Amino acid sequence: MRFIIRLDKIRIILTISILLIASIMSAVWAKPVLATYENSEEIIGSRYMDHMKQENREPEANLPFLFAVYTITWAGFFAYIFMLSRRQRDINLEIEYLKSKHTEIESKSQSNE
Amino acid sequence: MIPDIEFRSYGRWTRYFQDFVLVGSAIFMILTMYMVFLWVPTESNLGVSQRIFYFHVPLAWIGMVSIIIVSVSSAIHLITGREKWDHLAYAGAEVGVVFFTLLLATGVMWSKPVWGVWWTWDAKLTTTLILWFIYVSYIMLRAYGPKGSQGARYGAIIALIGAIDMPIIYMATVWWRTAHPEMNIGPLAESDSLDSRMQITLLISLISFTFLYVYVLIQRFYLRRSEGEVDEIYYKIG
Numbered sequence: 175m176r177f178i179i180r181l182d183k184i185r186i187i188l189t190i191s192i193l194l195i196a197s198i199m200s201a202v203w204a205k206p207v208l209a210t211y212e213n214s215e216e217i218i219g220s221r222y223m224d225h226m227k228q229e230n231r232e233p234e235a236n237l238p239f240l241f242a243v244y245t246i247t248w249a250g251f252f253a254y255i256f257m258l259s260r261r262q263r264d265i266n267l268e269i270e271y272l273k274s275k276h277t278e279i280e281s282k283s284q285s286n287e
Numbered sequence: 288m289i290p291d292i293e294f295r296s297y298g299r300w301t302r303y304f305q306d307f308v309l310v311g312s313a314i315f316m317i318l319t320m321y322m323v324f325l326w327v328p329t330e331s332n333l334g335v336s337q338r339i340f341y342f343h344v345p346l347a348w349i350g351m352v353s354i355i356i357v358s359v360s361s362a363i364h365l366i367t368g369r370e371k372w373d374h375l376a377y378a379g380a381e382v383g384v385v386f387f388t389l390l391l392a393t394g395v396m397w398s399k400p401v402w403g404v405w406w407t408w409d410a411k412l413t414t415t416l417i418l419w420f421i422y423v424s425y426i427m428l429r430a431y432g433p434k435g436s437q438g439a440r441y442g443a444i445i446a447l448i449g450a451i452d453m454p455i456i457y458m459a460t461v462w463w464r465t466a467h468p469e470m471n472i473g474p475l476a477e478s479d480s481l482d483s484r485m486q487i488t489l490l491i492s493l494i495s496f497t498f499l500y501v502y503v504l505i506q507r508f509y510l511r512r513s514e515g516e517v518d519e520i521y522y523k524i525g
Binding site: 188195236237239240242243244246247250251254255258261262265268269272 | 309313317334335336338339342343346385388389392393396397399400499503506507510513514517520
């Protein structure tokens with residue numbers, strides 16, 4: 175049981191680490207986006223959303239929104255997985271408690287007999 | 288008198304599968320990051336903010352997959368009465384709510400630079416918000432409503448009502464004139480409406496999010512089953 179709990183902890187730590195690495199990488203790799211944007215040869219058009227008008231095409235103007243989206247998404251996943259790990263820990267403790275209580279009652283009834 | 292305690296833990300193959308999905312998600316997530324920020328070209332009209340697309344669309348995709356899982360497992364639970372389907376429906380609904388919340392949040396953050404407003408009562412946005420409310424009500428009903436099989440049946444009915452909204456969301460851009468763009472992927476999408484590199488990046492992003500979703504869903508399903516078993520023991524103890 176303890177081994178299983180430890181494995182669960184490792185999994186949760188691994189998941190959170192992956193999310194953390196991914197969020198750091200998104201922050202680090204976002205920087206070259208500006209450089210890519212400034213290079214006109216790299217910019218290609220598609221018909222995607224072409225009916226919309228973008229009032230402000232300055233890359234600096236929209237970058238905070240890009241960062242906000244990635245931050246919100248990763249923060250959301252972090253929060254949810256952290257919540258799941260807490261619930262998992264609580265339920266494991268509860269199971270341990272019920273099992274010990276069960277053993278205790280069983281041993282008492284055996285001694286009475 | 289305490290009843291016999293028997294807790295079912297993960298099967299060995301489930302654990303292997305979950306580990307595989309976790310590692311797969313990590314690899315694809317790193318690849319997604321590389322492609323989104325370094326590889327894919329910048330869209331000419333929307334500029335940098337278009338890169339939100341590679342997170343926003345997979346979240347919507349997972350939200351839709353989640354609705355299918357919740358509604359199908361709820362229907363099977365109503366027919367068979369087996370608890371495991373209810374646990375799957377509950378897990379799917381909770382994880383789906385997380386993805387839908389992130390979908391709405393990223394949508395709000397994208398609409399400001401593109402449309403100039405944080406929110407508009409566009410058909411797709413409104414129907415998505417309605418679905419979010421339906422699934423939040425599902426979670427609230429299960430948390431505060433009747434327990435046991437009665438609560439599961441009520442929840443299943445709410446889930447099936449919520450499923451009606453799914454095709455409406457999908458077809459919203461076809462049925463109504465909306466601020467949302469026309470479909471870029473799927474059977475109803477126009478061909479070559481998206482650059483090939485953008486399509487590949489979106490595909491990789493979809494795979495990584497699907498892996499992440501499967502991992503979290505399995506975790507939540509087994510947690511829900513354990514919660515059910517603990518509740519059952521407390522109920523028997525009185």
